[in-house]
Amino acid sequence: MKPSRIDPEAIRSRLRQAQGRDYWKTLEELTNTEEFQRWAEDEFPHRSIEWLRSPNRREALRLMAASFALAGLTGCTVQPQEQIVPYVRQPEQLVPGRPLFFATAMPICGYGLGLLVESHEGRPTKVEGNPAHPGSLGATDAFAQASVLTLYDPDRSRAVTFRNRITTWPRFLTEAAGIRERQSATGGAGLRFLLGATSSPTLAEEIRELQAAYPKALWHFYEPVGGAGARSAAVFGRRLHPIFDLTAVDVILSLDADFLASGPGCLVYSRQFADRRRVTGDIKNMNRLYVAEPALTSTGSVADHRLPIRAVDVEPLARALAREVGAAVEEAPGKLGDAQRAWIKAAAADLQRARGRSLVVAGEGQPPAVHALAYVINEALGNAGRTVRYTEPVLLNTEDYMQSLGALAEAMRQGQVDTLVIAGTNPVYTAPADLGFAEAMALVPTRIHLGLYRDETAELCQWHIPETHFLESWGDVRAYDGTVSIIQPLIKPLYDGRSIYEFLAAFTTAPDRRGYDMIRAYWRKQSGSTDFETFWRTVLHNGVVPNTQASSVAAAANAGAIPPPAPSAEIVATNVEIVFRPDPTVWDGRFANNGWLQELPKPISKLTWDNAALISPATAKALGLRDEDVVEVSYRGRSVRAPVLVMPGHADDSVTVHLGYGRRRAGSVAQGRGFDAYQLRTFDRPWFGEGVEIRKLGETYSLARTQGHHEMGRRDLVRSVTLKELLKNSASTAHEGQHPALSLYPEYAYFGYAWGMVIDQGICTGCSACVVACQAENNIPVVGKAQVLRSREMHWLRIDVYYRGEPENPDVYHQPMLCQHCERAPCEPVCPVAATVHSADGLNQMVYNRCVGTRYCSNNCPYKVRRFNFFLYSDWYTPSLYAMRNPNVTVRSRGVMEKCTFCVQRIESAKIQASKMNRRVEEGEIVTACQAACPTRAIHFGDLNNPNSAVAQMRRHQLGYQVLAELDTQPRISYLEVVRNPNSEMPEA
């Protein structure tokens, strides 16, 4: 291709605009003409088509060799070419071996979670929460922890394709220009955009720009999960976004809301909730949590009173509660049982006693009426403005997702759409089955898709553009309270990806814009400050844009506007209901190709790699079902085959199914796992409905659960006490059975450090962020379902779940279990080759090089926290995963034992820093990966030799104890007893 004519005037004007260190290689580049861009982008116009079909071995090797050679040529510079700003004080340049941290944010369902991402020589390896971010407060969820793996996922889509053939971005720009021309003529009448939920201010600006260009084009937003805020319209007359403040809440009642583990702000709510029940804090003012829900969730598992109730009965329950607290609402006739009435009566009395200091939360999976009731009840209890405030919606989209998607499907079916642009959502997979979305979409002549993966939707679109991961693109996003964060890339896009900003810009008159320029341009306008560079650097550094939180609005809930109770006369086949829930680990399916999340045991069921139909023990008995029986679940004319899992604490006559599995077109990790619950979901009742039929098929299906026994028997593993008992006997019985050691040998003296950990079990919600954090920090491999079935999962940290009481509604306890770093570790004396030894600061260490793999240490470990590489579990052969690994942690090979090290790499790095300054490591300098991730701050780590350290003090706490202390292993980890705060007026079930 002939280079275009060079225009000196254009060069000069461009150089005037250039910001920072903007390098240019050639004058052609500088002129930045379209011809040049096309030429530059399309350097290999006939690039290999091989990537699209699965290559045979020989071809794969050839291509791999070629890409290795090319990778070698370009060297290691993978940071984005734009200037990014590291967090905290950093060396002026890159010091090999010293990681840098950058503030950024992860968008999920439109809301942002502020992160600090660790970068080793330009490779993001580990995610931490950003303490300055209001939605994180330093904590993260499991999704954020696992996001690094998605970034390096070899299954991500890598190239722009047109009709399944590789093409180029410039060619797509040509296509987009054609669309622009066609649509401009009609004002965009046939043009539809379908986006995932978003709160990005820059995107809002861009959408406005596009709306101006195509006034008749319609914008749709769809997420299969979320959007409960939109259900406030009925009582407030407009859509408002509720924000809770649990710091002042004494009594909380959850109406089927898993507000501690899912939804916007859950990390903050977890922290606030936990702060009011810390054993070491002001325990006298402990809060009380009531939860009414069908299937046990993380929130339900920490409740002081939990009522298993069918999802359809939550509305009658809410109505009864509303009447109890004096709101004028209609009662739903005759649906509640006596026990439920008594329960809600006691809860209502408790809530009323705590007027203005109480809170009622309605769940994502509940209809507008229940949300409206919750708002009305909160108002009646004087909570509005105190424990709950309302703001204008944080998300751009205010319409209900289902309505939005339904309108689009209808328009497509009627032939009103000639061009459909889908970005960041996968409706072909996630749309309710009765909507016929895929069939309707097929009627659209031009379909364009932007996504991380070549998924079900990409398959049905002619154009597919690979999307950049948030760790490799610029953007902005708002937190649950509206605070904006700039998304700062840590790495240059690994593949030929485009961010949603760049993608949508293709339809504007300035089609080939860079995301960086767009974000900066928007914020340059917004900042209003004269010194934009300082503003920009500060914002990037801190990870939040100051003063952007949504301000509260006054709103009065109108009880009269609550929709009347649904007529109960509807004829359904059975009174068994089905409940749809997002999966705790793969969410709506978007994380399905993430091995860490697939193998992460689900918080309560401990199921990995699959979803299941969850039913109560009584229902199972009535239907003659046992775990792993395959059933046919039929609901409103459609059916799926699903394995059964009997869950204690599940409501009777109710089946819970989790979304996100049964992917038809996904990466190698997700493909074909579990069953697709979307196939049963219906448009008008997306969350639950009665009339399910369950038919036993007589087959079984193996479910890989990491824990199969939840009864403690007479074992003294998790100790619990009620607040009343605790306050009565201030001299606790906790240390009972913790005899001083009897030994012939003197105790080892620790003159330097003595690392220890204290875990406050009472505030552990089992959310499992720590498990993934540990996996990411310590290069822990994924072993796959077959190996989990053989009990060979590799997690160094697991969260054990124990039940106490009747299986209909048991008390649930979470116990994070990791290497206890015993003073008298049973593993150490039995190792024949001295591969596991004690360090001078009391760590039980594992020397991988020395290990020959006798596994005696594991046999002799009473906690069974040691993990063995039965095969070569670490992926040594996928190049894209090399970059992901923590360079400070050995990647283990076959045949060696491994286990929790207390993040020894972090300990040593802090010790080196301290010794350089000739001082001791101070309190808080070492934060283990699990501790950092924990939303409730249940995990504490520090030096036991420092009497003022938090761990030393908590270890002496009267409720502190050690698991299996009677074996005289002298663990370095102590647990704090679970304190529950039951209402003494609550009638016994």
Next chain:
Amino acid sequence: MSVDDQRTTVARQSGEPLVAPGHDLESVNEQINRIVLRPAGSGWLFGFTVAFLLLIGLMFAILALMTRGTGIWGINIPVAWGFAIINFVWWIGIGHAGTLISAILLLLKQQWRTSINRFAEAMTLFAVACAALFPILHLGRPWVFYWLLPYPNSMQLWPQPRSPLIWDVFAVTTYGTVSFLFWYVGLIPDLATLRDRAVKPLKRKFYGIVSLGWRGSAMHWRRYEMLYLLLAGVSTPLVVSVHSIVSFDFAVSVLPGWHTTIFPPYFVAGAIYSGFAMVLTLTIPIRKIYHLEDFITMRHLDTMAKVMLGTGWIVAYGYLMELFVAWYSGSYFEQFLVRNRLFGPFGPAYWGLILTNVALPQALWSRRVRRNPVLLWCLSLVINTGMWLERFIIVIVSLHRDFLPSSWGMYYPTAWDWATYLGTFGLFFTLLFLFIRFLPMISNFEMRELVHRTSTEGEH
């Protein structure tokens, strides 16, 4: 009266002859050496082929293990030891009869040992060879097994002496070495006899080399007797020590079901129990096939059955004590272990153990059973199975449900587990067939001595 005379007296006093009447020195020589010197029969070839095929299976299983990893077995966390350790303990237990018969019975002047000691020693050696494979194979990284040996190395690191696995290494290697020496020294006079009787030059050459220049001079005999007695003295403590140390692999742990002081004697008794069972399993058919009924008489079978009955009761006492101590200890974990053993998912294995190791062997009280080779042979198989089940229960059932219910699991052996186990039978029988074919399986010179004394005793 000389020592030898006393020996003879004991033999005579027990009433029944240890050699069938009518044998002279030459007929003994003829009958024992004929098996070695004649060409291989079709029966031998068939048996050897089957054993060798199994051995090839073992090689294949080992190849798979080395290339893919220990994960091909059914082990997991919590059951990190499986078939490999069960089989190790089982084989090493079997290997106990040989030394007991050769050394202890020699020192105790039990003359009836003469006709079975060679065979039992060979069996010991082969069983130890099979057993020794497993601790190496079961390692995650078998190619560095030598790190368990104390050798000067660039890592400047010795094995960790507190680990019973290190004691195991010493115990088993010592036992293997001493057993081999004892067996080989015992063979020397017989090898010389074979050298003298072999016709084919190759065989003469072979036996000539391995007989180490034995000429049968009085000096040779004097030194020989001295060495043999000394080796017997060295071997005797090993009979007790090896299985005691093997039991420490379990007893020094903290695991309920392992952590118990009764293990050393209970393991030793179990080892002798299974060792004698294996000797019977092998001698009864061989005695029939090679027409050795004159040398391995009913009295031998009867005596061995009695030893089994005795050791069987020691083992049964061990089982009883485990139950009693669990109750007496007041420890919930111990009591749970017993409940889980008896009624847990592996409960049938425990009841199978009681049936095979305690209930059925009571038939040995009957003289008629002890003297019925077919019944005795069946019982020996039953006891061998029982002893395998015992190790299964100790290893698997103790591990699969220990302290924290959250980590409980199950154990299912894989095809590779079975292939490796059956493969060691291939190794064992291949060696045994070679032994039968190339070496005198009954101590020739000791039998001659016995015949000599028996035939000349009337002249005194």
